[in-house]
Amino acid sequence: GENVEQHPSTLSVQEGDSAVIKCTYSDSASNYFPWYKQELGKGPQLIIDIRSNVGEKKDQRIAVTLNKTAKHFSLHITETQPEDSAVYFCAAPTRGGSQGNLIFGKGTKLSVKP
Amino acid sequence: DAGVIQSPRHEVTEMGQEVTLRCKPISGHDYLFWYRQTMMRGLELLIYFNNNVPIDDSGMPEDRFSAKMPNASFSTLKIQPSEPRDSAVYFCASSPRGGYTEAFFGQGTRLTVV
Numbered sequence: 650g651e652n653v654e655q656h657p658s659t660l661s662v663q664e665g666d667s668a669v670i671k672c673t674y675s676d677s678a679s680n681y682f683p684w685y686k687q688e689l690g691k692g693p694q695l696i697i698d699i700r701s702n703v704g705e706k707k708d709q710r711i712a713v714t715l716n717k718t719a720k721h722f723s724l725h726i727t728e729t730q731p732e733d734s735a736v737y738f739c740a741a742p743t744r745g746g747s748q749g750n751l752i753f754g755k756g757t758k759l760s761v762k763p
Numbered sequence: 764d765a766g767v768i769q770s771p772r773h774e775v776t777e778m779g780q781e782v783t784l785r786c787k788p789i790s791g792h793d794y795l796f797w798y799r800q801t802m803m804r805g806l807e808l809l810i811y812f813n814n815n816v817p818i819d820d821s822g823m824p825e826d827r828f829s830a831k832m833p834n835a836s837f838s839t840l841k842i843q844p845s846e847p848r849d850s851a852v853y854f855c856a857s858s859p860r861g862g863y864t865e866a867f868f869g870q871g872t873r874l875t876v877v
Contacts, residue, residue, distance in 0.1 A: 681863050692767075692854050692868030693806070738806065742863065750796055750819065751866060755805040 651676040651743045655754025662729050663762055670757045672739035673721040682722045683751070684713060685738045693738055693753075697724070729761045767869035769855050775875045781843040784872045786855030787836055794861045797830055797840050798854040800871070806854070812838065813861065845876045 652675040662668050674682075680701035685693035699706045699713045699722065706713050710729075715722040726733055736758050740751040768787040776782050788795045796811040810820040815832045823830070827846070832838040842849055852873050856866040 683865065690870075692856070692871050693866075694868065695865045698865070742861075750794075750808050750811045750861065752808070753806040 651679060651741050651752045653739060653741050653752050653754045655739050655757060657757060658755065659758045659760070661760045661762065664729060664731060666729055668724075668726045668729055668733070668759055668761075670724045670737055670739070670759075671721060672723070672741075672754050673719075674741045675720065676741070677717075677720060679741045681742050682713070682715060683740050684711075684724045685740065685753075687736045687738065687756070689735075696737075726759075729759075731761050731763050734759055734761045767855055767857055767867050769853075769869035769872050771872060772870060773873045773875075775877065776845055778846055778876055779844040780876075781841065782845045782849075782874060782876075784840040784853050784855075784874070786838045786840070786869060788838070788855070788857030789867055790836065792857035792859050792867070794858045794866075795832060795838050796856040796858075796866060797838070798856065798868075800852045800854060809840070811861075842874075845874075847876045850874055850876050 655672045683698035684696050686696045687693040697708050697711050697713050699715050704715055710727050712725045736756045738756050739754040743750055743752050770785045793814050797809040799807050809822045810830045812832045830840045852871045854868050854871045856868045858864050858866040
């Protein structure tokens with residue numbers, strides 16, 4: 650089955666700086682990679698996702714890059730703001746391409762200091 | 764749509780008592796997931812359903828845990844008897860097509876077993 654490793658576990662940046670969170674996965678058949686943001690007291694919410702037919706996807710200040718050869722994908726947040734402070738999770742589907750469930754990384758707690 | 768609705772939001776119970784957590788998924792979503800979140804283990808999938816049928820319950824920790832989905836708009840997760848180590852936040856999520864698509868999470872139920 651799939652195994653997802655995420656790092657760092659905590660990340661502190663100054664407002665306006667960039668933040669990068671990285672994940673690796675084990676199943677080369679995986680082809681969908683979402684990122685979720687969890688604010689305090691709430692459930693995780695999808696912020697961006699990428700499928701294996703592209704190497705990069707952007708949405709305003711956030712971007713995700715995918716390296717299928719190395720089996721890793723990264724979340725990039727530029728011009729960070731205090732409201733970006735949250736826990737971020739990467740995920741990948743189990744059993745490669747089958748429509749099963751998502752396996753989540755352990756999460757990265759991002760703190761953006763004003 | 765109001766999103767995924769979980770109840771109760773908080774539950775405090777004594778060890779040995781039965782606990783029932785409830786979830787109403789988003790209408791039209793074919794997949795329903797139950798996750799448990801703890802500091803030590805992160806987000807763990809307990810069980811998921813496809814069209815009301817349990818597909819994978821390998822994440823259910825013990826026979827004390829059981830889940831049902833009697834119809835497309837309702838699911839329960841039951842713990843009997845509860846133990847202090849069951850204390851965690853339990854999330855229900857639903858999605859249109861399983862691992863390939865966005866999972867929508869509820870607000871979670873914070874369970875404390877004393």
